[in-house]
Amino acid sequence: MSSYFSSQHSQPAAAQRRTSLPRLSLEEHDRPQPTAHHVLPSLSYAAAVGVPHENPFNHNLFLQQQVFADKSNRLLSLIQNTKGLLDEIRETNATKPWQTYYPSLQIPTTAAAGATSSAAGNPLRRSNSFHPEDDTDRSSSLPLQQRLQRSFTSAPASPQHAHAPVEANSTAQVGRLIPELNVLKLDLKVGNYATGNDALLRGLERNTIAHLLDGRIQQSVKHLDNLYQRVSDKSSKVLITGDLNAGKSTLVNALMQRTILPIDQQPCTSLFCEVLDAQENEGQEAVHAIKEPSAYNREDPNTFTVVDMRHLEKFMNDVIDGYEDYAQLKVYCTDRRLVNDSLLHNGVVDIALIDSPGLNRDSVKTTALFARQQEIDVVVFVVSAENHFTLSGKEFLWNAANEKTHIFIVVNRFDSIRDKERCKRVILDQIKQLSAKTYEDADELVHFVSAGSCLPEVIQGGDLPADFLRLEECLRSFVLEKRCKSKLAPAKVYLENILSDVSILSESNRQMAAEELAKVRMELERGEPQYQETLVRREMVLEKVDRLAEETCTLIDTMTREKLTNSVDDIENSVSALVPWNGLLHIWQYANDVRYVMADLFVDRVKNCEVEAREKAKMCVNDINSLAEDASPASQSDALSLFTKPDPARISTGKLKDELALDFVDVFEVQDKLGMASVSLGAVTMFSSKALGYKSMIHSLFDITNTVGVSNVRKWFVPVVTAAGLGLLVYIAADMKHALARKTARKLRAHIREGTVVHDEAMRIAKDCRRVFKSNAWEIQNRFQKEIEAHEKRRAEQERAAKDGEQAVVYFGKVFEKADELARWVAAVEVEVEDRKIKA
Numbered sequence: 001m002s003s004y005f006s007s008q009h010s011q012p013a014a015a016q017r018r019t020s021l022p023r024l025s026l027e028e029h030d031r032p033q034p035t036a037h038h039v040l041p042s043l044s045y046a047a048a049v050g051v052p053h054e055n056p057f058n059h060n061l062f063l064q065q066q067v068f069a070d071k072s073n074r075l076l077s078l079i080q081n082t083k084g085l086l087d088e089i090r091e092t093n094a095t096k097p098w099q100t101y102y103p104s105l106q107i108p109t110t111a112a113a114g115a116t117s118s119a120a121g122n123p124l125r126r127s128n129s130f131h132p133e134d135d136t137d138r139s140s141s142l143p144l145q146q147r148l149q150r151s152f153t154s155a156p157a158s159p160q161h162a163h164a165p166v167e168a169n170s171t172a173q174v175g176r177l178i179p180e181l182n183v184l185k186l187d188l189k190v191g192n193y194a195t196g197n198d199a200l201l202r203g204l205e206r207n208t209i210a211h212l213l214d215g216r217i218q219q220s221v222k223h224l225d226n227l228y229q230r231v232s233d234k235s236s237k238v239l240i241t242g243d244l245n246a247g248k249s250t251l252v253n254a255l256m257q258r259t260i261l262p263i264d265q266q267p268c269t270s271l272f273c274e275v276l277d278a279q280e281n282e283g284q285e286a287v288h289a290i291k292e293p294s295a296y297n298r299e300d301p302n303t304f305t306v307v308d309m310r311h312l313e314k315f316m317n318d319v320i321d322g323y324e325d326y327a328q329l330k331v332y333c334t335d336r337r338l339v340n341d342s343l344l345h346n347g348v349v350d351i352a353l354i355d356s357p358g359l360n361r362d363s364v365k366t367t368a369l370f371a372r373q374q375e376i377d378v379v380v381f382v383v384s385a386e387n388h389f390t391l392s393g394k395e396f397l398w399n400a401a402n403e404k405t406h407i408f409i410v411v412n413r414f415d416s417i418r419d420k421e422r423c424k425r426v427i428l429d430q431i432k433q434l435s436a437k438t439y440e441d442a443d444e445l446v447h448f449v450s451a452g453s454c455l456p457e458v459i460q461g462g463d464l465p466a467d468f469l470r471l472e473e474c475l476r477s478f479v480l481e482k483r484c485k486s487k488l489a490p491a492k493v494y495l496e497n498i499l500s501d502v503s504i505l506s507e508s509n510r511q512m513a514a515e516e517l518a519k520v521r522m523e524l525e526r527g528e529p530q531y532q533e534t535l536v537r538r539e540m541v542l543e544k545v546d547r548l549a550e551e552t553c554t555l556i557d558t559m560t561r562e563k564l565t566n567s568v569d570d571i572e573n574s575v576s577a578l579v580p581w582n583g584l585l586h587i588w589q590y591a592n593d594v595r596y597v598m599a600d601l602f603v604d605r606v607k608n609c610e611v612e613a614r615e616k617a618k619m620c621v622n623d624i625n626s627l628a629e630d631a632s633p634a635s636q637s638d639a640l641s642l643f644t645k646p647d648p649a650r651i652s653t654g655k656l657k658d659e660l661a662l663d664f665v666d667v668f669e670v671q672d673k674l675g676m677a678s679v680s681l682g683a684v685t686m687f688s689s690k691a692l693g694y695k696s697m698i699h700s701l702f703d704i705t706n707t708v709g710v711s712n713v714r715k716w717f718v719p720v721v722t723a724a725g726l727g728l729l730v731y732i733a734a735d736m737k738h739a740l741a742r743k744t745a746r747k748l749r750a751h752i753r754e755g756t757v758v759h760d761e762a763m764r765i766a767k768d769c770r771r772v773f774k775s776n777a778w779e780i781q782n783r784f785q786k787e788i789e790a791h792e793k794r795r796a797e798q799e800r801a802a803k804d805g806e807q808a809v810v811y812f813g814k815v816f817e818k819a820d821e822l823a824r825w826v827a828a829v830e831v832e833v834e835d836r837k838i839k840a
């Protein structure tokens with residue numbers, strides 16, 4: 001049973017044969033001329049016939065193939081460049097501070113809408129029309145950029161123009177009509193039809209939308225990869241189907257000019273046999289029998305069985321008889337003709353012919369399903385001229401007509417018809433009913449031939465009949481045309497759509513960036529005078545604060561010095577009322593009390609000076625604060641809390657008290673001046689040795705004797721001494737209290753005059769005040785500093801934003817230009833497009 005299986009298995013494939021096409025360069029010298037496509041040869045068969053050539057059919061075909069190859073290459077380059085542009089956008093989104101934001105549709109204000117309408121007709125309708133056919137203004141041949149800009153409200157076109165004064169929140173939002181995106185449109189309405197898409201988008205964070213948009217761009221890049229594969233795939237599959245025994249296998253053999261498939265009057269094809277170029281199998285002729293077509297991999301021998309080509313007929317019969325269970329055959333064979341004549345491999349399109357089982361009730365559905373596959377570019381329906389269309393055939397054609405609008409029809413076995421004209425008429429009538437479009441192009445799509453008469457063994461080296469040559473040429477031409485539609489058209493439409501989307505995105509983003517830039521520049525311009533004014537104000541205020549503080553400190557210093565210096569008289573007067581006099585016997589106690597009270601009073605005067613200084617300082621602080629408040633409103637601090645608390649210890653009360661201590665000589669200083677001081681002193685010394693001590697007493701007596709002489713002394717001594725002593729006692733008793741105060745006050749005065757106490761206190765108080773003012777000035781300085789720093793920070797951010805904005809405007813402008821240029825190139829690739837809404 002397995003005798004027809006070959007032991008030869010295909011070798012694993014070497015490297016991919018497909019070579020990469022040259023990239024489209026955006027350099028000036030590489031740019032195609034806009035009219036380049038107009039000089040390319042026409043696809044018209046009639047025009048080609050007029051070209052003098054050995055074989056006009058082949059010459060025309062050659063031209064068609066060249067045109068197709070050119071279009072494919074241009075589209076491939078454009079796909080690559082568009083992909084590069086999308087990659088660049090994605091990379092910029094990830095690395096640069098400016099992202100491509102999704103444009104949200106703005107409702108135009110009446111004025112803006114009116115202005116736009118009057119200027120450019122109906123803006124809403126235009127905004128959705130980027131395809132040349134849809135744009136009624138196409139006659140003006142405006143480039144996409146201008147058309148787009150007319151769809152948007154006017155915005156600065158360059159960073160320089162962004163200087164135009166723009167009021168914040170005004171131009172950015174008014175009247176912008178953003179054309180709807182096509183392939184990059186974010187549709188969030190899944191499961192939520194109550195809320196509009198724009199409303200949903202507005203509800204999302206800008207970054208979330210940017211992320212979603214990035215996902216769409218990523219999908220688009222993938223789809224471009226698929227399109228690239230599809231366009232660069234040169235193989236085209238032609239399904240040959242028809243009624244049983246219509247001569248399908250014979251037609252394949254005639255087209256191949258080789259006996260490859262078995263021919264039999266009995267139904268002999270029960271599986272799909274794909275005849276393809278041996279170069280697809282590294283030049284090796286072979287037959288691969290496949291059980292599971294979807295799993296087939298030419299490089300994996302486990303997915304097929306190799307059948308010896310010589311035993312193909314036996315193998316197929318075994319399949320029909322149920323001995324073998326296979327679904328598909330791949331027949332790799334060499335087309336021995338020249339490249340230009342070759343059907344399978346002609347350098348532009350590799351055609352694979354797929355012979356299918358004859359149509360009957362069982363197979364019609366399977367075949368119709370097979371025909372719907374994307375890889376099937378052309379369906380050739382073979383009908384027997386003798387039998388016309390059977391029910392199964394009609395059923396298939398009805399099905400296929402829905403999918404493939406044009407069907408290529410071969411009416412075979414025409415040699416066995418005697419009344420050929422009648423046969424033609426009847427069959428064309430039937431075709432008219434089945435496929436109106438095929439009937440319209442019947443001249444090229446319906447062929448009456450006798451494939452049996454075109455087999456190599458019948459021709460035996462002779463020429464093929466003209467009708468068969470024409471069938472062959474039309475078939476190739478039809479394949480090319482279908483390929484244009486099935487492979488180039490989707491690529492072209494998708495490129496148009498994605499480039500239009502990129503243009504819309506970049507233009508709307510450029511406008512947004514320009515508006516932001518204008519706004520930032522305006523803020524910068526507005527902020528600069530404020531900044532300069534703050535700097536000047538700071539200098540002025542701080543200078544005033546310094547002056548005010550210094551003046552107040554000087555005033556306080558002078559005031560303190562004066563008050564303390566002049567305080568002694570007042571202290572002296574106050575002391576008698578404050579210290580009780582308890583008699584001579586308590587004289588030392590009194591003297592001590594006086595000096596203590598005087599010292600305390602002096603401390604009180606110092607405190608008073610402090611209080612006054614505080615008041616002055618307070619007034620000064622208030623003045624400073626009001627200055628600062630005018631200059632830089634902020635919370636005022638209580639700088640006065642920095643005043644040192646009055647502390648008697650700080651003015652050395654204890655030391656002062658010591659300084660004011662009196663001795664006995666100080667007490668009688670006033671009697672010395674009267675000349676009687678020594679007498680009184682001597683008397684007192686005698687009466688009060690307790691008070692003066694013996695040493696002083698003897699000294700006094702010696703003084704008295706020297707003064708009046710020894711005899712007189714003896715005579716007058718007692719009465720005089722008694723009288724003087726009494727008088728002295730009275731005098732002392734009466735004046736002692738004041739004398740002590742005077743003396744202490746004198747000491748205090750001397751202490752003030754000769755010492756540093758007044759200077760120290762004045763300095764201390766002024767220093768305290770100065771510290772308060774310094775603290776206040778520091779705080780004001782701080783406030784200004786914060787204000788200036790905030791301003792500088794804001795300015796740095798604005799400058800950065802302006803720089804980003806400038807770059808963004810340039811960047812989006814460049815993206816737009818690139819997209820526009822690519823779109824013009826795409827438009828220049830002429831491909832008949834039936835549906836511009838072809839998407840991913």
Ligand SMILES: Nc1nc2c(ncn2[C@@H]2O[C@H](COP(=O)(O)OP(=O)(O)OP(=O)(O)O)[C@@H](O)[C@H]2O)c(=O)[nH]1
Pocket residue numbers: 243244245246247248249250251262263264265266267268269270356357358359412413414415416449450451452453
């Ligand atoms: N007279 C005449 N007979 C032909 C012609 N072409 C094919 N035949 C004969 O028609 C019969 C069927 O040919 P096939 O090529 O096997 O037909 P098929 O459509 O492949 O058959 P199935 O695959 O079984 O459906 C054979 O006997 C051929 O010799 C033709 O142009 N003229």
